[in-house]
Amino acid sequence: MSELFFKKKGIAIEKIASELYLLNINDRLPTMKEFQESYHLSRGTVQNALSFLKNEEAIKIKSRGHLGTYIEGIDYKKLQTFANAQRIVGTMPLPYSKLYEGLATGLYTMFNDQNIKLNLAFIRGAKERIEASENGTYDFAVISRFAAEEEMKKNPNITIALAFGANTYLSKHILIFSEKNKHEIEDGMKVGIDADSLDHYYLTKDLVENKNITLVNYPANQLIHAIRENEIDAGVWNYDEILEKGYTDLNYVDIPVKDYHEKISEAVIVCSRERLMVESLFKKNISIEKMHDIQNKVKAGELVPRF
The missing domain is CATH 3.40.190.10 (Periplasmic binding protein-like II)
Known part of the structure; x- marks a missing residue:
């Protein structure tokens, strides 16, 4: 019973310390009921966790009557420690x-x-x-x-x-071809696809829809090598690397813009x-x-x- 008690108390301390870490001095402290409902804890467990954090001087709180209880002092380093986040x-x-x-x-x-x-x-x-x-x-x-x-x-x-x-993850994707005279995916082509990359997978599947092509599973970071060695005929790649590494010998075209492309560009x-x-x-x-x-x-x- 005592082991279970201390385990529950430790979980409560970690969760409550994590939430308090977002607060500042003069912010209102969540109520007992709010803590209970957020973390499915008993009132006694919440009280024990708060008492522990107060006794360790991780927080200092003060009641303002019907307005609630407010943060009067806060030690973020101690909260990090109790939330296991050093x-x-x-x-x-x-x-x-x-x-x-x-x-x-x-x-x-x-x-x-x-x-x-x-x-x-x-x-x-x-x-x-x-x-x-x-x-x-x-x-x-x-x-x-x-x-x-x-x-x-x-x-x-x-x-x-x-x-x-x-545009914090990448600027855009482009479509690369092994042959200089190609500008779109054609029937009979071998197209590289990286099944482990959700972005690359969906972009490629979108581009080859209704095309009679062969998909070749290839790590995205090796697609340029595959293109140059004519192992595949086309593949999607990150335009930023094309610019930064000066791949001027490559034949590529822009991918038609769709609504979800902006989400792919965001980190x-x-x-x-x-x-x-x-x-x-x-x-x-x-x-x-x-x-x-x-x-x-x-x-x-x-x-x-x-x-």
Whole structure:
């Protein structure tokens, strides 16, 4: 019985510390009932958790009568400790473009400014990154808004912790051809597709609809090699890398713009709904405006990538 009690208390402390981390001095403290309903905890468990955080001086609160109870003092470092968030580990795409380098640099810089240790792992394919985030291998994953929303349709355990706006993930995709005289996908072609990349998969399937072609499963980051070696006739690729690496020998055309393409261009942070503190850390410490500034400076060569 005592072991179960301490386990429940520990969970309550972690969840409540995560929510309090988003508050500031003079903000109203959620009521007992609000805490109970949010986390499905008993009144006594909530009271014990709040008493613990007050005794440890993570928060100082004061009642204002019928107006409620308000935050009078708050120690964010202690709340981080009690929410098990002194260190954060995430995964993002391989940093082959300046936008990705800027994104990684922005995350590293802003967390470092708050003395939060950030470690990044680079994994190809949104599916792999989402799974690694959901199963707890990593605290969060960087993917496109489109990939996030597609995954959330069938997986209610994933949530968007923070979104950075259009063109923070990439500027656009283009369609590359192995032959210089080709400008559209034709029947009989072999077209590369990366089944592990939700963005690449949907874009490609859209482009080849009603075409009599052969889909060749190929890692997206190897498509240019496959095109040059004539292993495939066409494939979708990130325009940013084409520009940055000076691939002037490649024959490519723009993809007709559709509504969902803007969602593919936007970088978002996803995490498990169970990791409330991860969401709180991003909302509290990561500035979208500063991220845009850092990405632009990395792209322009005014800031050396650091991650």
